[in-house]
Amino acid sequence: MTDRPVHMRHMPDFVTPVAPIVIDHAKGSWVYATDGTKWLDFVMGIAVMNTGHAHPKIIEAVKAQAAKVSHAQMNIYRHQPMLDLSDKLAEIVPDGMDTFVYTNSGAEAVENAIKLAKQATRRPGVIAFQGAFHGRTHLTMALTDSNVHYRGHFEPLVGGIYHARYCDPFRTPASEDATAYAIDDVRRVLRAEIYGDDVACIIVEPIQGEGGFIVPTPEFVRELRTIADEIGALLIIDEIQAGMGRSGKWFCLEHYGVKPDIMTIAKGIASGYPLGVVAARKELWDKCAAGSMGGTYGGNAVACAAGVATIDAMRDEGMLENAARQGDKLKKFFEDMQATYPRIGEVRGKGLMLAIECVSPGTKEPDVAAAKAFIAACSKEKLILMGAGSLGNCVRFLPPLNIPDADMDVAMGIFNAAAKVAFA
Ligand SMILES: Cc1ncc(COP(=O)(O)O)c(C=O)c1O
Numbered sequence: 001m002t003d004r005p006v007h008m009r010h011m012p013d014f015v016t017p018v019a020p021i022v023i024d025h026a027k028g029s030w031v032y033a034t035d036g037t038k039w040l041d042f043v044m045g046i047a048v049m050n051t052g053h054a055h056p057k058i059i060e061a062v063k064a065q066a067a068k069v070s071h072a073q074m075n076i077y078r079h080q081p082m083l084d085l086s087d088k089l090a091e092i093v094p095d096g097m098d099t100f101v102y103t104n105s106g107a108e109a110v111e112n113a114i115k116l117a118k119q120a121t122r123r124p125g126v127i128a129f130q131g132a133f134h135g136r137t138h139l140t141m142a143l144t145d146s147n148v149h150y151r152g153h154f155e156p157l158v159g160g161i162y163h164a165r166y167c168d169p170f171r172t173p174a175s176e177d178a179t180a181y182a183i184d185d186v187r188r189v190l191r192a193e194i195y196g197d198d199v200a201c202i203i204v205e206p207i208q209g210e211g212g213f214i215v216p217t218p219e220f221v222r223e224l225r226t227i228a229d230e231i232g233a234l235l236i237i238d239e240i241q242a243g244m245g246r247s248g249k250w251f252c253l254e255h256y257g258v259k260p261d262i263m264t265i266a267k268g269i270a271s272g273y274p275l276g277v278v279a280a281r282k283e284l285w286d287k288c289a290a291g292s293m294g295g296t297y298g299g300n301a302v303a304c305a306a307g308v309a310t311i312d313a314m315r316d317e318g319m320l321e322n323a324a325r326q327g328d329k330l331k332k333f334f335e336d337m338q339a340t341y342p343r344i345g346e347v348r349g350k351g352l353m354l355a356i357e358c359v360s361p362g363t364k365e366p367d368v369a370a371a372k373a374f375i376a377a378c379s380k381e382k383l384i385l386m387g388a389g390s391l392g393n394c395v396r397f398l399p400p401l402n403i404p405d406a407d408m409d410v411a412m413g414i415f416n417a418a419a420k421v422a423f424a
Contacts, residue, residue, distance in 0.1 A: 018043070018375070019384045026053030029400050029407040031384070040383045040411055042399050047241050047353070050268035050310070050319070052400035057313045058271045058306050065305035072301050074102070075294060081304035088311045089279065092250040094259045099282040102275065102299030106240040106266030107135025109276030110203070112293050113262045114139060116280060117201035117234045120287040125199040127189060129166040131390050133210035134203065134238055143203060146211040146390045164189045166208060167216035170346045170357065171364065179219040186227055196231030201262070206252035209241035212389030213355035213396055215348050218256040225258050234261035241353070244268030245314050245401050248324030248351030255350060271310045273303035314401065323401040326408055327351040330397060333412055341423035343370050354397040355388055366393035370422055377418035383411060
């Protein structure tokens with residue numbers, strides 16, 4: 001037993017919450033702790049509560065569905081919220097992605113996306129990217145490459161996975177073109193490590209999340225589409241963190257004009273109820289053997305009802321537009337701050353998926369201490385933030401997509417004060 005707070009006495013030590021509180025309730029951008037304190041939430045359960053905490057339309061939908069039926073296993077019967085959610089998703093995903101299979105989590109969605117690609121192509125290999133995060137299950141941690149703690153001590157990992165360089169414009173050597181630098185490495189993998197016709201799929205995050213909110217060039221994502229077509233592999237875009245309006249569009253891939261073969265969605269899809277989705281063309285799903293995919297709980301009726309209400313609320317209340325507008329404002333705020341504090345090496349992201357990367361002034365040397373000091377200074381003022389990045393030197397900003405100006409103003413006041421402490 002350590003000297004941890006009494007409320008942690010039955011929790012393992014590896015659970016280290018970023019805010020030292022027990023939540024009693026939450027509303028909009030705010031959480032209220034059992035000790036009477038009130039905190040501004042700029043993590044939102046890691047990009048889950050995109051509609052804000054306790055959105056009335058979601059609560060209403062959940063209550064109504066819980067009173068009708070909670071669990072209706074998909075191999076036994078259909079339930080209406082799943083059918084309704086599939087209709088709604090078909091309206092917002094890229095054209096042609098018309099069939100959806102539901103899971104309980106993001107990692108499980110990625111597992112099933114890879115299984116779908118392997119079954120549909122009858123090929124064994126997967127190309128993923130350095131710095132990627134796709135989950136913590138045995139298959140997804142083998143795809144993950146953002147930090148050794150996600151995969152170390154778990155050998156042997158699932159085989160047949162090859163990691164190529166992700167497109168990171170900030171950390172591309174000045175003499176190189178960011179797109180070519182990364183794409184050349186994908187071609188190196190195909191030259192040196194796996195035959196193209198053994199590759200089932202290329203899986204990529206449209207913005208690397210855990211890896212540090214790294215925004216690739218649009219050309220990089222387009223080139224991956226080209227390479228996948230050249231070798232007859234499928235392109236999986238993992239929209240689990242960047243999707244569901246987070247980037248100011250329903251899905252981040254819309255910024256690049258690229259169509260995937262398979263998409264994974266989770267986190268923001270159901271405003272806090274566990275739900276993941278694998279989206280693909282029906283003809284791909286039709287290549288799967290009966291019984292080869294699924295599970296007891298996937299597509300829970302209450303979670304699907306929350307998903308339907310989430311899409312309706314986001315659409316009816318202009319949340320995508322608000323995410324784009326507030327995102328531009330927050331990005332400009334940090335870009336202005338960068339002029340005063342060169343410890344902010346880069347401000348990046350799209351919509352309300354934003355991060356700053358901290359460096360030693362005048363260099364690109366990661367400054368982990370500055371990122372930690374900024375998060376700690378904000379926490380002192382009761383604003384909740386989280387770090388990110390393979391190098392541990394990024395701070396991510398994930399407020400709700402419907403954050404009002406007043407809450408953003410409060411946050412900016414706290415960020416100004418924290419920068420004086422952390423970046424001076
Ligand atoms: C891009 C991406 N893929 C997959 C996952 C795994 O999702 P989950 O934690 O729901 O298993 C995450 C979680 O952070 C993610 O950001």
